[in-house]
Amino acid sequence: MQPDSSAEQGAGDGPAPSSTGADRHHRALERLYHSAPINEKFASSLEITGEGNARIRFTVDEKVYHAAGAAHGTIYFKMLDDAAFYAANTLATDRFLLTTSFNLHFTKPVRAGDVMAEGRWVSGRRRVFVAESRLVDAEGDEIGRGTGTFMRSRIALSSLPGYSSGE
Numbered sequence: 001m002q003p004d005s006s007a008e009q010g011a012g013d014g015p016a017p018s019s020t021g022a023d024r025h026h027r028a029l030e031r032l033y034h035s036a037p038i039n040e041k042f043a044s045s046l047e048i049t050g051e052g053n054a055r056i057r058f059t060v061d062e063k064v065y066h067a068a069g070a071a072h073g074t075i076y077f078k079m080l081d082d083a084a085f086y087a088a089n090t091l092a093t094d095r096f097l098l099t100t101s102f103n104l105h106f107t108k109p110v111r112a113g114d115v116m117a118e119g120r121w122v123s124g125r126r127r128v129f130v131a132e133s134r135l136v137d138a139e140g141d142e143i144g145r146g147t148g149t150f151m152r153s154r155i156a157l158s159s160l161p162g163y164s165s166g167e
Contacts (some may be wrong), residue, residue: 005043005056018063019131022051022090023091024092025090026048026050026090027048027164028157028164029046029048029054029086029089029090029163030046030047030048031083031091031162031163031165032157032160032162032163033046033056033086033162034046034162035160035161035162035163035165036162038078039057042058042075042078043058043059043060043091044056044057044059044079045057046082046086048086048090049093050090051089051090051118051121052087052090052121052131053087053090053118053119053120053121054082054083054084054085054086054087054090054092054118055083055116055117055118056079056082056083056086056116056117056119056158057114057115057116058079058114058115058116058117059113059114059115060075060078060110060111060112060113060114060115061112061135062112065111066130068113069111070109070110070123071109071110071111073106076104076106076143076144076146077102077104078133078147079115079117079133079135080102080104080117080133080135080144080145080146080148081099081133081146081148082101082117082119083117083119083133084102084119084120084131084132084133084146084147084148084150085097085099085119085131085150086119087119087120087131087133088119088121088124088129088130088131088148088150089123089129089150090121091121091125091129091159092129093095093157094153094156094157094158095134095152095153095154095155095156095157096153096155096156096157096160097129097150097152097153098151098152098153099148099149099150100128100149100150100151100158101149102146102147102148102149103146103147103148104144104145104146105144105146106140106141106144106146107142107144107145108137108141108144109143110135110137110143113137114137114138115135115136115137115138115143116135116136117133117134117135118134119131119132119133119135120132120133122147126152127151127152128150128151128152129149129150129151130147130148130149130150131147131148131150132145132146132147132148133145133146133147133148134146
């Protein structure tokens with residue numbers, strides 16, 4: 001497949017990609033998530049549910065507990081950051097985004113079970129993106145929430161093996 005130079009030059013400045021192009025981008029982002037070595041350590045899956053929206057399902061068990069027997073905060077951060085990141089990256093079809101800041105709030109400890117992280121793009125389409133996310137436990141209770149700021153990197157998404165492996 002030949003590169004499309006027009007997509008590289010004006011990404012974020014022109015019209016949104018066609019639904020077929022958006023669907024390809026969303027599936028590629030899902031592949032990218034699953035190709036990251038860190039995700040081998042977590043029973044999780046990413047689903048891009050539409051432009052500006054992402055959902056990560058994962059399972060909490062004793063392998064991620066802190067000394068008091070509940071999920072360590074690093075799990076909250078990872079899933080909140082990932083959900084917000086992927087929601088934002090649905091709007092950047094050319095470049096990998098980088099987290100520049102992330103603020104999170106813990107609202108309830110979780111010990112075991114299925115948890116869902118829901119990410120939603122809030123603002124920005126050119127250089128800086130803002131997205132928020134929340135964690136919901138199996139009972140439907142919110143256990144945490146966060147807001148992140150993400151910036152375009154110099155890394156082309158098409159250069160990442162996990163992203164481009166489906167083409």
